[in-house]
Amino acid sequence: MVAYLLRRIVQSVLILLGVSFITFLLLYVLPADPVRQIAGRSATAQTVQNIREQLGLDQPFFVQYWRYLSGLVQGDMGRSYLQKTEVSTLIAARLPATLLLMGAGILCELAIGLSMGVVAALRRGQTSDQALMIASFVAVSAPQFVVSLLLLYVFAVQLGWFPIGGYGTASHVVLPALALGIMGSGWYSRMMRSSMIDVLRQDFIRTAHAKGLTRSRIILRHALPNAILPVIAMIGIDIGIFMGGLVVVESVFGWPGIGQLAWQAIQRVDIPIIMGVTLVTACAIVIGNLLADIIAPLIDPRIKLR
């Protein structure tokens, strides 16, 4: 187990290194000059040159990348070009909001997705099963931008149940969490349905029936725990997709998270912020995957860590 963990951690570091290299390279070759964003439209050629030299952006790619990496290992993520603030400060200020929204969003997608999946599995082949699976298809395919605006319009503007965007109280989190959760719920309902159908076919369920247990007891005590665990183990892998959704949902709802920060930074080529958010996100995905792999054998002993 220890050897496995060590190996996985080394792999994770290599993955992060790769992510940082690729992102840095893409930003380097991007036909957009961060110095011009900093210098603005009235700057003289000399001002532009001064800024370029001060930021070291006149250096060759590998020198720039090496400088960034050596800062990073010392815990220095650099300073935002435009906000003139430490990137770590900017991310730290916004991370709690993102984590809260992620947590609430994951709860939403599980609650909606798992219950849809279970009901569909129990009514397999019936009209309600088909209706639920069509609903899940719609949920997966609907653009999050549209879903967000629809939720906002119906529940906040027309019905007035929730605030129109913003951050602060529990009622602020409901709509963005729902907007995030709806997409994921489509995936989870399908996974839950097939997992449940799988379990219901197993011998031990037939045995339970043979013992004369009630249907509800069989479903809740025997089938559900077995069916739900592999689905829940997917959460770690799901985080990457989830992060993509955060950028959209945070922008629409004015949610002060790192997705919004990244979106604004990308538009203005604020490289240190883009790098910082990318790496934090990559870390989250790597950790999520690692946890998923560690948890899987605990849930299902048939899976072995190698």
Add this chain to the structure above:
Amino acid sequence: MKKILCTTALAFSLTMPAFAEDYQPDPNAKPGGGIVITYKDDVATLDPAIGYDWQNWSMIKSIFDGLMDYDPGTTDLRPGLAESYTVSDDGMTFTFKLRGGVTFHNGREMTADDVKFSLDRVTNPATQSPGAGFFGSIKGYDAMADGSADNLEGVKVVDDGTIEITLSRPDATFLHVMALNFASVVAREAVEAAGDDFGKQPVGTGAYKLGEWTLGQRLVFEKNADYWRDGVPYLDSITFEVGQEPVVALLRLQNGEVDVPGDGIPPAKFREVMSDPAQAERVVEGGQLHTGYITLNVNTPPMDDARVRQAINMAINKDRIVQIINGRAVPATQPLPPSMPGYTDGYAGYGFDPEGAKALLAEAGQGDGFATELYVMNTDPNPRIAQAIQRDLADIGIDAAIKSLAQANVIEAGGNGSAPMIWSGGMAWIADFPDPSNFYGPILGCDGAVDGGWNWSWYCNADLDAMATKADAITDAAKQDERMQMWSDVYMGVMEDAPWVPVFNEQRYTMKSARMGGADALYVDPVSIPINYDYVYVTE
């Protein structure tokens, strides 16, 4: 509709004190209350040497003051921290007498040392100020810019209440430069204590001080009770909520949660708002010093032929483009916007004439047309405008492929000369100060036609450059008409060579909540965009 008058003549008076009578604030204004303003993008910094964004420009104006200022809602210069000034006979030395008893937000009295410190700081390359170049006419600027001096030779502290600024060349726009945010006076000790974080902990002499800043969420400005201008500001606090999509901000305004959506009315909602009388009456319309244009790269054949560029000018149906943006603009005939001094009245520009354009193309040997590319920023309504331009060009046989890219990529393509044509929407020039010279150098002059510059036409006419330099050397107040005539001639020369298609001058529309009071001009202030925070008030 408000017409904004521009009087620059005041600025050039050689005697003191030569200002018109003081601006009279609204007698009905009552102090108290707070308002909520929203913005989509984060506020990057409140450092006056750095901030150069749509959203932080007016915020910085309310936290800091400079030696010069403008009457609210107008482009008329008035004294700010300077009580008065004198100019030497040769127009090269300005002596500013500072107001006494002005204190920074930290309680210390502002002195001439702070003024010098602030000007030295903004021109110091280490500050990375995007506005450093505005101070190019101050003696010793070049030594600052190349790092060989650590302070401006031309800025001298005479005594605590007097500062003398000597120029290296006559500069008719100097007083406007001293009214720019970049010339704001900062408290030396606060800058030294905060270091690079001064932009997040600003200390100035302005009407408001920064109360709270929760990164990525909100900023709260609090009234500066000791403000040196009597009676203002009226509001106790202003809350700026950032990260709000314009559509969401409008919904919140309709719901009574927001007082002014800082990014304006979203284009997609404009008609809906204007067709509802209750909402339309809360929209204030005003001009702005803006021109939207198409740049024609004079280095890209066949557009190196002026006849081809003139033909393109004649091919564009500007009225239809104005319709695309719901009539939120007036068609342009020349680079300068109509409210700018130096605008050539009565000049009709190139009329819409596709047949004439075709004939001119044929004369230039391009009768069969040619293929080119039109770069455009990828946010609404710019791609739609680009499509209209594309159709107009197709009518005279020019096949323009649209390249719709993020702003930074379009700027790059313009600055390195790879873009044959660019529609300026979303990046168009808005004047920093109301003077015709501000519309020339970087975007039409030879200085801007360099790698990384903003002259995307790569147009460089040495004769016009010389005339521009000559015009800006006229500092004599009595000769201002002559100066404006020279500027008018410069822009007429530009139109003859046709490196641009001036398309329209955008109008501004600011929406406010029902409880907001104050003259309409304050809501379309040409200098404090979107609104003049110091003079507006709430009625409940």
